[in-house]
Amino acid sequence: MKKPLVGLLILVLFQWLGEWGVKVLGLNIPGQLLGMILLLILLSLNKSLLPWLETTSSQLIRFIALLFVPITTGAFFLGPVVFEQLPQILAVLIISTLLAQWFMALIINKLRSWNERDT
Amino acid sequence: MTEIILYQWMLISGTSWPLLLTLAGFAVAWWAYIRSDRASLLHPLMIATPLIYLSMQVIDLDFAAYYSGNGVLNWLLGPATVALAVPLSQQLRQLPAMFKPLTVALVLGGLFATLSALILVKLFDLSDIVLLSLAAKSVTSPIALSIVEQIGGLTSLLAVATMITGLAGIVMAKSIFHFTQLEDERWQGLILGVTAHAIGTAKAFESSPRCGAFATLGMGINGILTAIVLPASIGFFVA
Numbered sequence: 001m002k003k004p005l006v007g008l009l010i011l012v013l014f015q016w017l018g019e020w021g022v023k024v025l026g027l028n029i030p031g032q033l034l035g036m037i038l039l040l041i042l043l044s045l046n047k048s049l050l051p052w053l054e055t056t057s058s059q060l061i062r063f064i065a066l067l068f069v070p071i072t073t074g075a076f077f078l079g080p081v082v083f084e085q086l087p088q089i090l091a092v093l094i095i096s097t098l099l100a101q102w103f104m105a106l107i108i109n110k111l112r113s114w115n116e117r118d119t
Numbered sequence: 120m121t122e123i124i125l126y127q128w129m130l131i132s133g134t135s136w137p138l139l140l141t142l143a144g145f146a147v148a149w150w151a152y153i154r155s156d157r158a159s160l161l162h163p164l165m166i167a168t169p170l171i172y173l174s175m176q177v178i179d180l181d182f183a184a185y186y187s188g189n190g191v192l193n194w195l196l197g198p199a200t201v202a203l204a205v206p207l208s209q210q211l212r213q214l215p216a217m218f219k220p221l222t223v224a225l226v227l228g229g230l231f232a233t234l235s236a237l238i239l240v241k242l243f244d245l246s247d248i249v250l251l252s253l254a255a256k257s258v259t260s261p262i263a264l265s266i267v268e269q270i271g272g273l274t275s276l277l278a279v280a281t282m283i284t285g286l287a288g289i290v291m292a293k294s295i296f297h298f299t300q301l302e303d304e305r306w307q308g309l310i311l312g313v314t315a316h317a318i319g320t321a322k323a324f325e326s327s328p329r330c331g332a333f334a335t336l337g338m339g340i341n342g343i344l345t346a347i348v349l350p351a352s353i354g355f356f357v358a
Contacts, residue, residue, distance in 0.1 A: 015201050039208075053202070057202035066163075071274050072279060082273070101292055105295055108220070
């Protein structure tokens with residue numbers, strides 16, 4: 001019981017650090033993200049905090065869908081302006097995902113053939 | 120600093136009984152999802168949210184009351200974003216060996232995923248609020264949410280858009296890999312992570328731990344890059 005709580009405390013501390021840092025430095029990025037980057041830098045330099053964070057972070061990520069239930073339920077209340085555009089929104093999401101996957105696969109195939117030529 | 124702590128406290132202390140509604144809806148959804156052997160289209164959010172919406176209609180609960188009653192869950196989204204650093208730090212060790220091709224594929228792929236969506240929104244002549252809400256759709260949801268909050272989109276629309284993007288991504292990826300003859304599971308993982316974020320990453324882990332590791336890397340770095348580039352450049356797309 002102690003480890004997950006300490007893990008959560010570390011995460012919250014880094015979140016605050018990020019939000020505070022963004023404000024003080026006047027950065028145009030989300031505060032939580034700066035917190036994540038700071039923790040990432042710390043963990044790459046020194047792994048001693050890792051055992052404290054493992055349980056909390058893997059459980060939070062595993063059940064992240066639960067955290068998104070309230071916000072996603074809000075989609076039913078978005079109102080007619082958004083609902084009228086729904087078919088186009090769906091098309092945008094599906095087509096752009098398809099294009100991005102196809103584009104990435106092409107780049108990767110190109111990069112690999114260049115690599116083979118070099119070696 | 121005190122404002123930040125007060126704001127966090129406000130989020131937690133708002134929690135009340137509508138949290139039970141969320142937990143019950145999610146429990147039913149999770150049960151169905153596991154029972155169906157994790158069928159993509161039975162994603163927990165796809166089942167839980169309509170169930171909760173219908174219950175709200177029956178007991179006559181409005182969204183504002185429901186949402187503020189779930190304070191602790193909304194509050195946890197912050198720590199959950201920071202928590203992404205843990206799996207990412209474990210996968211970063213893979214990076215040096217393939218640094219150059221990996222970086223090129225990641226940066227171009229991530230850029231293309233966002234840019235193609237923004238251009239399509241313009242082509243379909245959709246409103247600016249939709250553009251701001253869809254901009255981060257291929258980024259993992261906790262990071263996407265903080266980006267959209269920052270640029271002023273609708274968070275509920277973003278949440279649905281990321282879910283649909285992830286599901287569409289894992290459904291289409293198989294045919295794309297087949298069509299382009301991309302068989303290396305490391306690269307398949309990277310594509311799943313960049314274009315279909317956490318849903319794609321979960322799918323990649325079903326293939327193999329290696330595939331999942333590259334998906335984690337793709338998802339994490341794409342999230343960081345988008346969060347840095349998008350808020351600074353989105354002004355270019357809105358009138």
